[in-house]
Amino acid sequence: MVGDEVRPTLAGTYRLPTIIGRAAELAEVGRLLVDPRVRLLTLTGTAGVGKSRLAREALSDSAFHGCLDAMVDLGECADRASTWNAVLAKASRRSLACAPQDLEPDAALAVLASRIGTCRAILLLDNCDRVVEQISTDVARLLEHCPNLVLVATSRVPFNLYRECVLCVRPLRTGCDTVDYYPGSAPAAQLLLDSIDSHYRGTAAVADRLVLDEIVRELDGVPLAIELAAGSIARIGPVRTLHRIEAGADLRSPSFVDVPARHRTLHGAVEWGLDGVTPEVLDLLLRLSLYRSVIDTDMACLVAGKPEEETTVAMAELVQRSLLDHLSSGPHGHGYRLFATVRSYCRQVLAADPLHATAIREDHVDRLCRLAELIGPRFDQHEHRADALDAAGKQIVDFLAAVHYLIDTGRPERAVHLAAQLESAWIQHGYQSELESVLAEALEMSDRSTVDPGVTAPLCLEVLGTWAGRSGRLRRAVELLTNSAAAYRRFDKHVDAARVTVVLIAVLIGLGERAAAKAQVAVASQYADELDGPWPSRLRGSAMLLRIPVPPARDTEVLAGLCGRARRLDSTARLIGLNTLARTQIGELTAARAQSLYRENLADDDLQTHALQAIVALEGCAMAYDAAGVEYAEPTVTLMLAARQLRATHGIPQLGAGDPAPREVEHRNALGESRFREIMRKAGEMSLADAVAYACAGPTLPDPDGSPLAALTNRQREIARLVATGLTNRMIATQLGISEWTVVNHVRQVMIKLDCPSRLHVALVVERDSQSATEGAGRGEPVVDERTGELPRMTVARKT
Helix, strand or coil, rough: CCCCCCCCCCCCCCCCCCCCCCHHHHHHHHHHHHCCCCCCEEECCCCCCCCEEEHHHHHHHHHCCCCEEEEEEECCCCHHHHHHHHHHHHCCCCHHHHHHCCCCCHHHHHHHHHHHHCCCCCEECCCCCCHHHHHHHHHHHHHHHHEEEEEEEEEECCCCCCEEEEEEECCCCCCCCCCCCCCCCCHHHHHHHHCCCCHHCCCHHHHHHHHHHHHHCCCCCCCCHHHHHHHHHHHCCCHHHHHHHCCCCCCECCCCCCCCCCCCCCCHHHHHHHCCCCCHHHHHHHHHHCCCCCECCCHHHHHHHHHHHHHHHHHHHHHCCCEEEEEECCCCCCCEEHHHHHHHHHHHHHHHHHHHHHHHHHHHHHHHHHHHHHHHHHHHHCCHHHHHHHHHCHHHHHHHHHHHHHHCCCCCHHHHHHHEEEEEEEHHCCHHHHHHHHHHHHHHHHHHHHCCCCHHHHHHHHHHHHHHHHHCCCCHHHHHHHHCCCCCCCHHCCCHHHHHHHHHHHHHHCCCCCHHHHHHHHHHCCHHCCCCCCCCHHHHHHHHHHCCCCCCCCHHHHHHHHHHHHCCHHHHHHHHHHHHHHHHHCCCCCCCHHHHHHHHHHHCHHHHHHHHHHHHHHHHHHHHHHHCHHHHHHHHHHHHHHHHHHHCCCCCCCCCCCCCCCCCHHHHHCHHHHHHHHHHHHHHHHCCCHHHHHHHHHHCCHHHHHHHHHHCCCCHHHHHHHHHHCCCCHHHHHHCCCHHHHHHHHHHHHHHCCCCCCHHHHHHHHHHHHHHHHHHHHCCCCCCCCCCCCCCCCCCCCCC
């Protein structure tokens, strides 16, 4: 295992205790200490973040040597009396053992105030977390009696005094914003390297440094956690240490005798500051620890199960105690998140009480399922889709964890239901491929399950088949949907089988398997009266698709009716409907109509919230160009490769063998290898917005309804255009690589179809057609939004 074999490179071992990555904080503390307006400076932050080390390092500056009166560690003090006697002893330069007796707190405070008087003095009250509430009013009195005294305190909880200056110490940075980042160079990783003894630090393998980077990210850059991890690395290596951290195991120090007991374990450091936390607030903390996403106030109320006011108060207490991080901004705006160290402690607490842990986790998953039931229907509502996607995106990681939990606990059916409700969210946020793998696991479990196996398997197959169909993987969709319908029938669920069959019909039509589609219409129609919701209408629509001629002809009556129905649908259904209809029009005579329908979708105002249907429309435009002929090789290949790259970027599975796609080899040969590679590079750099703009601004295919050449095949049109250039039959045969006799036959058919008595008349028809196409093509200018005068804008969320 990489990094687990540690060989000594030096005769001895040593550590490099140092402060790293705190230059800005040290400068800020120094600036505040010389500001006459600052009398009480409190450094707060989560357990182990380095408050004490930062304060002591700042006060060690020579600028404060003349006025630094004492540094007092109050970590072992439990009340006012022990606190002020400890401070008095340090400030008087005498040990407590020399004191005749402890003074009462008020008396000790009075003596301390009189000894400091009006002198310029700085006192450090270190680790005063446990007594901060008890001594807060005493601190105010001391500052009032000593006008030149500056108090510096370190505590996870501030004093809550009016004149208090609170500086929150953040964890160390775990990454770098520059593209040329070298592994192990972030401040947190540097601290880890300097904390490891020289036996390990002597190795400089990049692989090991990558593991170290992952360790500090898992620990959120908290210095104490990093130093404890260094001890673990010295014993078992970095890879095993990382696995232990990911599993929630505690980190322990080598028990240096000068390290306080509370700092010898990570969980002990967190627990030390929990005195005074009510059981209700602690229970809320445990519930919040199950969420990996940023939690906003609405979600916190759902977690707590209490009104907003009560929940906000409890969240504020957790923030004040440095157990919860308050984020004022971020990818999803205002919210809260647990520090990794606190989350790890909560996992230990839950592990120690399995019954309570199970109850909390079950409630956690139930709340997420209810949230999905609330959000799911809004994905298909135009006015709510964007907000619903945003709400689901905030909790997408937690939803995924809930699906896994339900599968792991033997409830695959509920996991499939949850996954199906959030289909649009998985796709939009880049999780479709991952969810399909998860559902495949649920399908496997259903095969082994003894609890109603007749429910999970067909439902899982139905969901996977529907997703495959919507993403253009038609061959896989046919297989999955066929198996789903068969499974439903085996368990006498014939209406459910009919519902699946309605989806299967459209997929079969998309593949051109019309005979099979007609047979499935007959099967589904037997249960038409029992279908509810949108399914009867969808069955009628699928049957109408079969009335569209194959190959597609210029007759638009049936198509116009279906397009009108599709345009009346809302949001996702409208885009899916138009993409489905456009696919039926991909052919020699109707490629322009297919392109027009795909472009209609690409110009949709809501396209930014429909990444999958946008990519399907881009692939459709490529197919339309492909049908129009090899002269459109460049836009065909550009859109095909761009869509392929966008599928990978957005976590959408690629098309499979046998799925409808352009003739890549033929177009590649037409372009030449050099031009093809240039287009590949360009397409690989396209964002979804770039690809949409390209598809809308690309060559507009000529409308065959107004062209006499529409009656010709692609090869016949090609030969007619060559005839118009004056080439002889032999020259045409040589150029196209076909026999002269074949050219003669094609020319004869061209003259018959165009009603031309001679080659000269063919040339005149081609010339007039070219002039008409040039006037109406509109090539080269990007499509512009008539209302705003701007190109279509796309903002698509990515997986992080």
